[in-house]
Amino acid sequence: MCGIVGLFLKNRALEPQLGAMLSKMLVTMSARGPDSAGVAVYGAGSTDEVKLTLRAEDVGATDALAQEFSAALGRPVDLTVRANHIVARLPRDAEAKALQWVKANAGKVQLVSVGTHMEIYKDVGLPEHVVNEFALPSMSGSHGIGHTRMATESAVTINGAHPFSTGEDQCLVHNGSLSNHNSIRRTLVREGMSFATQNDSEVAAGYLTWRMNQGDSLKQSLTSSLKDLDGFFTFVVGTRDGFAVLRDPIACKPAIMAESDDYVAFGSEYRALSVLPAIEKARVFEPEPATVYAWERS
Structure with a gap:
């Protein structure tokens, strides 16, 4: 329905x-x-940046995952945490490294969306x-x-x-x-x-x-x-x-x-x-x- x-x-x-x-x-x-x-x-949003919406599989681990993600990129990252979702706003040249981190942490975090202006929550x-x-x-x-x-x-x-x-x-x-x-x-x-x-x-x-x-x-x-x-x-x-x-x-x-x-x-x-x-x-x-x-x- x-x-x-x-x-x-x-x-x-x-x-x-x-x-x-x-x-x-x-x-x-x-x-x-x-x-x-x-x-x-x-x-x-800006075409010079990209937003990754991520979802923590364990809501209790969301803040820790956000910190791990930022540390893995080795540079300041604009992060917004909403419940079990994390929106990361990144320079374009950091996107590939960020996606590699998500792939390496499959089972703990999942990619929900990628965009310059879009954020998805569900x-x-x-x-x-x-x-x-x-x-x-x-x-x-x-x-x-x-x-x-x-x-x-x-x-x-x-x-x-x-x-x-x-x-x-x-x-x-x-x-x-x-x-x-x-x-x-x-x-x-x-x-x-x-x-x-x-x-x-x-x-x-x-x-x-x-x-x-x-x-x-x-x-x-x-x-x-x-x-x-x-x-x-x-x-x-x-x-x-x-x-x-x-x-x-x-x-x-x-x-x-x-x-x-x-x-x-x-x-x-x-x-x-x-x-x-x-x-x-x-x-x-x-x-x-x-x-x-x-x-x-x-």
Whole structure:
């Protein structure tokens, strides 16, 4: 069943409120998936730096791992610790060494995402727990997406929670089910990609990353997915510059959107949008099947 939300701010004056607005939207979707929840927030960043979001397998070891990570790099590192997640902001020339440390410490720490502006936080439990655990209402940014999951095809784990990220500043949340994800996974593995879970949504994220690495735009990649990915789905995709929405040709999963001068918002149900400011002045509509909707910062 699952619940998806997305929020893209046109009005930059609202950026300090992004986390608070996204939190309300996600908590409203709790009944659609009580197993796990997660968010991707696009905030401040620079193309000269990279952000690594890491997750400690043992929450009690998070601070110690952060210190080990900093010491291993042998240089000052800008670290933010939120519960069992660590966001490391690094110069580009330190990225390779940082990723080597993560690989060497597999089992103690896991890479959640890489980007210049994106940070991903996720955990098992209700959205309210996840929102409070990572202090999402205090976060600012230009856009973000969120997901609350009802596990139907894989175990309830943090690894199985959305969003899934398979490329820099790229992530995806998904409501639905893909029937050919194993064959797509095998193709992508032959192309050099790797996957951390058996979740079909991670394959969808990987497919889009692969297409974009071939030179396709996000819109072209999503259009191609209509031909190559079999199943029923609604995708909300985040990139450094914006977000996009796509429903399968049947559009059996619920979806609603709202657009105003201040924002563009997506929800699995209208009640996720009803908590937004001045929603009564927004244009509310149902996205058409097999149609890519995308918004980006200029």
